[in-house]
Amino acid sequence: MKALLKTQPVRGAELLDVPIPEIGPDDLLVKVQAAAICGTDNHIYDWTPWAQARLTLPMIFGHEFAGEVVEVGAAVKGWSVGDMVAAETHIPCLQCYQCRTGRQHTCEQMRIIGVHADGAFSEYARLPVSCAWKLAPGTSPELGAILEPVGVAANGLFKDRVDGRSVGVIGCGPIGVFCGQLALAAGARQLFMTDVNAYRLEMARRVVPQATVLNPLQDDVQGLVAEATHGRGLEVVVELSGSQAGTAQAFDLLAKGGRVSLVGLPSQPITLEMTNAIIYREAIVYGSTGRLMWDTWYQVDALLQAGAFDPLPVITHRFPLEEYAAALELTLSGEAGKVILKP
Ligand SMILES: [Zn+2]
Numbered sequence: 001m002k003a004l005l006k007t008q009p010v011r012g013a014e015l016l017d018v019p020i021p022e023i024g025p026d027d028l029l030v031k032v033q034a035a036a037i038c039g040t041d042n043h044i045y046d047w048t049p050w051a052q053a054r055l056t057l058p059m060i061f062g063h064e065f066a067g068e069v070v071e072v073g074a075a076v077k078g079w080s081v082g083d084m085v086a087a088e089t090h091i092p093c094l095q096c097y098q099c100r101t102g103r104q105h106t107c108e109q110m111r112i113i114g115v116h117a118d119g120a121f122s123e124y125a126r127l128p129v130s131c132a133w134k135l136a137p138g139t140s141p142e143l144g145a146i147l148e149p150v151g152v153a154a155n156g157l158f159k160d161r162v163d164g165r166s167v168g169v170i171g172c173g174p175i176g177v178f179c180g181q182l183a184l185a186a187g188a189r190q191l192f193m194t195d196v197n198a199y200r201l202e203m204a205r206r207v208v209p210q211a212t213v214l215n216p217l218q219d220d221v222q223g224l225v226a227e228a229t230h231g232r233g234l235e236v237v238v239e240l241s242g243s244q245a246g247t248a249q250a251f252d253l254l255a256k257g258g259r260v261s262l263v264g265l266p267s268q269p270i271t272l273e274m275t276n277a278i279i280y281r282e283a284i285v286y287g288s289t290g291r292l293m294w295d296t297w298y299q300v301d302a303l304l305q306a307g308a309f310d311p312l313p314v315i316t317h318r319f320p321l322e323e324y325a326a327a328l329e330l331t332l333s334g335e336a337g338k339v340i341l342k343p
């Protein structure tokens with residue numbers, strides 16, 4: 001099969017012919033129909049320190065994918081050839097304290113598909129059945145492929161109630177836009193979204209037209225939020241930028257007693273003026289990573305089944321796997337929403 005591998009510890013990747021993966025008794029073999037590019041894949045392609053610290057080469061990368069089951073492991077129950085499947089990318093050990101207490105997504109021995117185990121920028125992929133989410137027949141593989149990042153947004157947003165609340169989303173990349181859509185789907189009263197990148201601001205305005213989309217370099221975000229909330233501020237803020245300015249603004253916009261979910265990954269330490277940002281404000285701060293297994297998936301599925309939101313407009317480009325270099329350079333440029341590779 002054709003597969004995109006990271007073979008050398010330098011920038012780039014190679015499309016090679018490799019054997020179709022052999023599956024174990026607890027695995028599914030998936031014919032990959034759509035795979036989405038994630039920031040993680042950009043790190044791997046670009047060979048950043050983040051990737052250097054984690055990957056053992058050679059490695060097939062790519063982890064946000066969906067496709068059709070073409071082989072079922074001997075010990076697997078409840079799955080058949082022909083089922084449509086989307087991948088959860090956490091591979092939990094199912095043995096540790098975290099796994100045994102309902103926190104598989106923070107497993108002490110966590111492995112990630114496409115980082116610690118071969119991924120899905122390939123014609124076929126091996127998927128442990130413990131990471132398999134069954135899709136209704138006829139579900140678009142592109143929708144299946146982006147459920148993983150939609151789940152990242154949902155896990156951050158739904159740490160507590162959203163209904164009737166004033167919500168802010170800092171950072172309008174794909175996960176930020178999903179977050180805005182989910183906030184409205186869950187009954188948010190008002191929605192503010194911010195970014196400094198023109199492409200992303202335009203994407204947020206296009207996909208979430210009900211939101212007030214602002215650029216903090218040009219707009220008086222704090223003044224506008226104060227005006228809209230009778231001076232109280234936002235009850236819920238989700239921080240996805242991972243930046244110093246974005247994180248500080250998340251707290252500046254927050255109402256007293258409000259909550260911030262920190263989802264974006266800072267590349268360096270962040271400084272906060274904690275007295276006013278957190279302590280006097282009695283702010284509630286959540287860290288959020290990945291998705292709850294499988295609470296987040298059921299929650300997102302329920303909203304999709306109800307027609308409460310449609311994440312597909314966040315997909316802006318599609319490429320055959322052979323054009324991986326153009327696709328990865330595009331996502332690295334930041335001038336794209338979700339980009340799909342089709343093996
Ligand atoms: Zn991802």
Ligand SMILES: [Zn+2]
Pocket residue numbers: 092093094095096097098099100104107108109110
């Ligand atoms: Zn574990």
